[in-house]
Amino acid sequence: MRKLSNEEIGNIGLYEFQGYIGAMTSPTFGGWKGVDRLIELLDIKGMERPRILEVGCSTGYITRYVAQKFDCEMVGADISELLIELAREESERLNLANVSFERANAESLPFVDNSFDIVYGEAITALVSDPVMVLKEYRRVLKKGGKVATLDLFTNESLGSEFYQEMKNIMIMSNIIGPETDIRTLKEWENIFKEAGFNDIKINDYYEDIFVREYSFAEKIMISIRVIYNMAINRGLRRKLGPMLKFVKKFQNALKGDSFGYFIFTGVK
Numbered sequence: 001m002r003k004l005s006n007e008e009i010g011n012i013g014l015y016e017f018q019g020y021i022g023a024m025t026s027p028t029f030g031g032w033k034g035v036d037r038l039i040e041l042l043d044i045k046g047m048e049r050p051r052i053l054e055v056g057c058s059t060g061y062i063t064r065y066v067a068q069k070f071d072c073e074m075v076g077a078d079i080s081e082l083l084i085e086l087a088r089e090e091s092e093r094l095n096l097a098n099v100s101f102e103r104a105n106a107e108s109l110p111f112v113d114n115s116f117d118i119v120y121g122e123a124i125t126a127l128v129s130d131p132v133m134v135l136k137e138y139r140r141v142l143k144k145g146g147k148v149a150t151l152d153l154f155t156n157e158s159l160g161s162e163f164y165q166e167m168k169n170i171m172i173m174s175n176i177i178g179p180e181t182d183i184r185t186l187k188e189w190e191n192i193f194k195e196a197g198f199n200d201i202k203i204n205d206y207y208e209d210i211f212v213r214e215y216s217f218a219e220k221i222m223i224s225i226r227v228i229y230n231m232a233i234n235r236g237l238r239r240k241l242g243p244m245l246k247f248v249k250k251f252q253n254a255l256k257g258d259s260f261g262y263f264i265f266t267g268v269k
């Protein structure tokens with residue numbers, strides 16, 4: 001990927017910045033254990049070369065993980081052209097023949113009806129403003145009997161409205177969500193999955209390892225240096241990341257309680 005100018009870095013989204021500096025290499029909610037749980041619930045092992053779509057694939061590290069683990073055809077989709085470029089580069093470098101990537105908006109996927117055996121998303125379905133519409137898109141592209149799974153963050157009432165609003169404002173400022181997106185409770189999610197029309201709905205909740213990206217020591221050093229350097233020279237980035245970094249301590253304390261968890265929803269078309 002070509003080197004971006006300071007101005008371009010100031011204009012890209014938070015996830016794109018993370019991808020660009022090499023920080024999109026491991027999952028946020030539940031870490032790799034969460035991804036392994038999702039894969040286990042999808043029961044990919046017994047399927048005959050399934051065609052699988054990952055929505056919100058970012059740099060494609062989970063897409064590649066699944067592609068290397070199973071005999072399957074993987075498609076990764078993300079709204080960001082920059083992240084898709086990084087995903088393609090790394091997969092070409094690894095010479096993976098069973099993976100491809102498409103720039104796509106989850107709200108209107110560029111795939112024909114009934115074309116995937118599995119659709120899953122990790123930390124994406126809760127970011128969109130209309131999750132029912134997005135889940136209906138997942139359903140549309142799934143074959144009859146195809147399986148869906150999403151892994152996302154939820155909150156519960158113990159969070160308190162003041163903290164909720166502060167967190168939401170910071171997520172909006174950092175371009176993580178738009179003003180129309182809500183951070184939902186499990187009960188609200190259950191209704192959303194029902195409304196999207198899936199059968200055999202199951203929702204599993206977990207409370208450990210939320211917001212822990214599992215970086216190696218070398219990655220931690222490299223990422224810290226790149227964040228500090230870019231924030232020092234880039235006002236746009238400081239504006240975007242500054243409030244989030246200030247909020248981190250408070251947020252980490254909130255994570256120690258039971259106000260946040262991650263869930264894995266599974267369903268069948």
Ligand SMILES: C[S@@+](CC[C@H](N)C(=O)[O-])C[C@H]1O[C@@H](n2cnc3c(N)ncnc32)[C@H](O)[C@@H]1O
Nearest residue numbers: 015027028056058078079080105106122123124
């Ligand atoms: C929180 S990241 C999760 C990525 C990855 N699963 C992870 O945990 O690192 C959300 C990803 O969803 C993508 N995204 C956000 N809205 C999207 C949409 N409407 N359609 C497709 N991708 C979207 C973002 O570009 C980002 O790569």
